[in-house]
Amino acid sequence: MIRPDAELLLEISDLHASVEDQPILKGVNLQVRAGEIHAVMGRNGSGKSTLSKVLAGHPAYRVTAGSVRYRGRDLFELEPEERARLGVFLGFQYPVEIPGVSNLEFLRVATNARRQSRELDELDTFEFEDHVREKLQVVQMDPAFLERSVNEGFSGGEKKRNEILQMALLEPVVAILDETDSGLDIDALRIVAAGVNQLAGPDNATLLITHYQRLLDEITPDYVHVMAAGRILRTGGRELALELEQTGYDWVDRELAAQGVA
Amino acid sequence: MTSVSTRDLVSQPYKYGFVTDIATDKIAKGLSEDVVRLISAKKGEPEFLLNFRLKAYRHWLTLEEPDWAALGYPAIDYQDIVYYAAPKQPQEKKASLDEVDPKLLETFEKLGIPLNEQKRLSNVAVDAVFDSVSIATTYKEKLAEHGVVFCSFAEAVKEHPELIERYLGTVVSSNDNYFAALNSAVFSDGSFVFIPKGVECPMELSTYFRINSGDTGQFERTLIVAEEGASVSYLEGCTAPMFDTNQLHAAVVELVALDDASIKYSTVQNWYAGDENGVGGIYNFVTKRGQCRGARSRISWTQVETGSAITWKYPSCVLQGADSVGEFYSVALTNNCQQADTGTKMVHVGPRTRSTIVSKGISAGRSSNSYRGLVQMAPSAKGARNYSQCDSMLIGDQAAANTYPYIRSQQPQAAIEHEASTCRISEDQLFYLQSRGIGFEEAVSMMVSGFCRDVFNQLPMEFAAEADKLLALKLEGSVG
Ligand SMILES: Nc1ncnc2c1ncn2[C@@H]1O[C@H](COP(=O)(O)OP(=O)(O)OP(=O)(O)O)[C@@H](O)[C@H]1O
Ligand SMILES: [Mg+2]
Numbered sequence: 080m081i082r083p084d085a086e087l088l089l090e091i092s093d094l095h096a097s098v099e100d101q102p103i104l105k106g107v108n109l110q111v112r113a114g115e116i117h118a119v120m121g122r123n124g125s126g127k128s129t130l131s132k133v134l135a136g137h138p139a140y141r142v143t144a145g146s147v148r149y150r151g152r153d154l155f156e157l158e159p160e161e162r163a164r165l166g167v168f169l170g171f172q173y174p175v176e177i178p179g180v181s182n183l184e185f186l187r188v189a190t191n192a193r194r195q196s197r198e199l200d201e202l203d204t205f206e207f208e209d210h211v212r213e214k215l216q217v218v219q220m221d222p223a224f225l226e227r228s229v230n231e232g233f234s235g236g237e238k239k240r241n242e243i244l245q246m247a248l249l250e251p252v253v254a255i256l257d258e259t260d261s262g263l264d265i266d267a268l269r270i271v272a273a274g275v276n277q278l279a280g281p282d283n284a285t286l287l288i289t290h291y292q293r294l295l296d297e298i299t300p301d302y303v304h305v306m307a308a309g310r311i312l313r314t315g316g317r318e319l320a321l322e323l324e325q326t327g328y329d330w331v332d333r334e335l336a337a338q339g340v341a
Numbered sequence: 342m343t344s345v346s347t348r349d350l351v352s353q354p355y356k357y358g359f360v361t362d363i364a365t366d367k368i369a370k371g372l373s374e375d376v377v378r379l380i381s382a383k384k385g386e387p388e389f390l391l392n393f394r395l396k397a398y399r400h401w402l403t404l405e406e407p408d409w410a411a412l413g414y415p416a417i418d419y420q421d422i423v424y425y426a427a428p429k430q431p432q433e434k435k436a437s438l439d440e441v442d443p444k445l446l447e448t449f450e451k452l453g454i455p456l457n458e459q460k461r462l463s464n465v466a467v468d469a470v471f472d473s474v475s476i477a478t479t480y481k482e483k484l485a486e487h488g489v490v491f492c493s494f495a496e497a498v499k500e501h502p503e504l505i506e507r508y509l510g511t512v513v514s515s516n517d518n519y520f521a522a523l524n525s526a527v528f529s530d531g532s533f534v535f536i537p538k539g540v541e542c543p544m545e546l547s548t549y550f551r552i553n554s555g556d557t558g559q560f561e562r563t564l565i566v567a568e569e570g571a572s573v574s575y576l577e578g579c580t581a582p583m584f585d586t587n588q589l590h591a592a593v594v595e596l597v598a599l600d601d602a603s604i605k606y607s608t609v610q611n612w613y614a615g616d617e618n619g620v621g622g623i624y625n626f627v628t629k630r631g632q633c634r635g636a637r638s639r640i641s642w643t644q645v646e647t648g649s650a651i652t653w654k655y656p657s658c659v660l661q662g663a664d665s666v667g668e669f670y671s672v673a674l675t676n677n678c679q680q681a682d683t684g685t686k687m688v689h690v691g692p693r694t695r696s697t698i699v700s701k702g703i704s705a706g707r708s709s710n711s712y713r714g715l716v717q718m719a720p721s722a723k724g725a726r727n728y729s730q731c732d733s734m735l736i737g738d739q740a741a742a743n744t745y746p747y748i749r750s751q752q753p754q755a756a757i758e759h760e761a762s763t764c765r766i767s768e769d770q771l772f773y774l775q776s777r778g779i780g781f782e783e784a785v786s787m788m789v790s791g792f793c794r795d796v797f798n799q800l801p802m803e804f805a806a807e808a809d810k811l812l813a814l815k816l817e818g819s820v821g
Contacts, residue, residue: 135776138768163778175773178764179791185774188787192778228791229773245777 085112094145105309121306135169164196166252170242177229214247235262260294272297357580397515397525410682426557465545490535497533512595520626531561536571552581558589567602574605600635612648619678622650629656633665641668657686660694667696675708684714689722698729704740711743718755786813
């Protein structure tokens with residue numbers, strides 16, 4: 080839902096970032112207001128995941144120029160955990176396994192860290208069990224997953240559901256979902272999409288990184304961006320995604336060549 | 342585990358580092374036959390004990406300090422150590438706590454071990470050892486009603502000399518090894534536990550060792566005997582002040598389990614570890630051994646080793662009785678410049694004896710952490726089984742972890758299974774936890790306690806949470 084007067088949640092200006100001294104992001108500009116759903120598309124290796132990790136604060140990525148303001152604050156002055164507590168959420172493309180750490184305990188500590196910053200009471204073990212069971216229904220996940228170690232031995236699709244479960248628990252202000260749809264079967268895709276739709280509201284925003292129109296059939300984006308060579312090359316409405324389904328990314332090369340980037 | 346408690350922990354690196362200012366009865370530095378006699382005389386010991394000490398001392402003189410462990414430290418000057426120090430108080434230990442110097446009670450209260458009636462731990466009997474002597478033992482009367490003896494070693498020598506004479510040195514003989522011989526010659530105090538036939542000890546027993554003097558060695562001696570069908574769970578805790586010199590701690594612990602008896606011995610070792618540059622800290626050379634003398638007896642060692650500059654320690658089980666069971670669960674954490682060479686020996690003698698070894702080593706900073714274990718199967722150990730699992734976790738890239746598993750089997754039908762793994766806490770795992778609002782230190786401690794869970798599950802309930810916090814505290818500033 081586009082409302083020009085809605086709060087500006089995320090303001091990315093001319094963002095440059097490197098990994099191991101190799102420039103990956105080369106001037107990203109993007110504004111996200113409350114209530115909006117943005118889809119970010121683009122070829123493999125165009126920098127989508129890099130953008131999401133820079134926003135979440137991954138230590139391997141170095142910001143070399145530009146700025147990001149989150150609700151008026153300099154995002155890069157905040158530690159990754161502070162960003163999370165203030166409502167920035169990254170659903171990982173490849174969620175890591177953490178053997179030995181109980182999923183339930185992990186979810187509880189994370190939820191309480193976020194609640195604390197919202198000045199809500201922390202939930203004790205019993206209260207949390209009730210709370211998490213409610214949220215499990217959003218992603219139709221089996222409570223048995225709570226008893227296991229974080230993501231350990233989860234199938235690809237189960238890991239993605241666990242990401243959405245975390246999103247449901249943390250109630251983020253800005254949710255960045257990096258290919259949450261990949262690896263999901265058709266039913267799971269619907270469930271996850273329904274979950275995202277249910278959590279999206281007038282006070283938060285979602286950044287959906289995806290390769291496929293089928294997710295956008297379920298979640299209607301307000302904006303569609305195409306990333307190429309570390310920048311946002313083109314921005315449009317939902318029809319841009321449909322157009323990409325038809326044309327593919329050949330035009331990207333021509334446009335980059337025209338701009339002398341190639 | 343909230344972020345607040347982690348911060349609290351982080352702000353006080355070693356909170357037990359204070360020194361109690363108290364008048365002490367100390368003998369002059371140095372070791373000789375006269376010193377051995379003097380210690381024995383000060384304690385008013387019977388002749389058999391003096392002879393035990395002298396024999397050990399004479400044997401010790403013929404031994405060389407062992408050098409096979411993966412440990413490096415400057416030579417220890419055994420003449421530069423005080424072998425007896427005791428807080429000045431009336432000669433005999435008093436039955437009533439009112440007569441104990443309030444400064445001592447205060448010290449133990451500061452350490453989280455209140456001894457007086459109102460505040461003492463509700464289901465744990467405590468023997469508090471300060472430098473060379475035991476100053477108080479709680480719940481003695483209640484235990485006595487069940488026939489359980491729990492007192493200081495010195496007191497046991499006076500009140501139950503026949504038990505001491507029967508069992509002392511029968512598991513760890515006075516000539517077992519260099520440090521055991523030294524201990525046998527000069528041991529100061531420690532705890533004695535006797536659980537008579539058929540009695541299940543009604544409460545947790547615990548000894549808390551406190552080194553206070555800067556130049557005093559601590560040589561405690563613990564003996565636990567569980568008669569037929571008896572069972573007991575015992576916990577040992579230890580702390581010491583921060584000095585920039587090293588103090589020697591060479592203890593001996595002997596456990597005896599008769600038919601169907603069970604002894605569970607847990608340790609949370611938090612001696613001062615030295616500073617981040619390796620200055621100061623305790624040299625911990627300990628001989629701990631249990632003998633499953635009877636059929637179907639069981640001895641279980643659980644240790645959480647977090648302190649000491651040097652740790653040399655191999656709690657072991659001799660599985661003599663048929664169908665007896667030995668267990669070793671260990672977490673050893675080293676940080677900064679700490680060095681640990683620790684593990685176990687499982688000696689299978691009886692038929693169908695079983696042993697389990699679970700060792701978790703965590704190395705951070707520039708520390709070195711070695712697991713050294715021996716599984717031995719005697720020809721008589723028909724149908725014996727062992728399972729060993731040794732996991733190492735590395736934090737940062739300057740720490741070292743080694744595993745030295747030795748297997749000696751003279752029994753072809755014995756089954757021995759060994760698994761080992763090494764892992765490193767990855768940046769991506771930490772980032773994943775951080776990106777969910779979990780602070781860096783807490784993320785590390787979550788992963789570490791996850792890694793140690795199999796061992797922590799073995800600790801008595803009250804202490805499992807303590808152990809968790811202790812590890813978090815010890816890892817402060819070790820990552821990143
Ligand atoms: N840690 C890293 N080390 C080296 N190169 C990296 C690293 N992270 C990203 N890159 C490189 O940066 C470029 C952008 O990668 P990124 O993961 O952002 O792409 P993406 O748009 O998410 O691609 P995909 O659609 O395949 O997920 C790639 O060429 C990738 O190899
Ligand atoms: Mg990607």
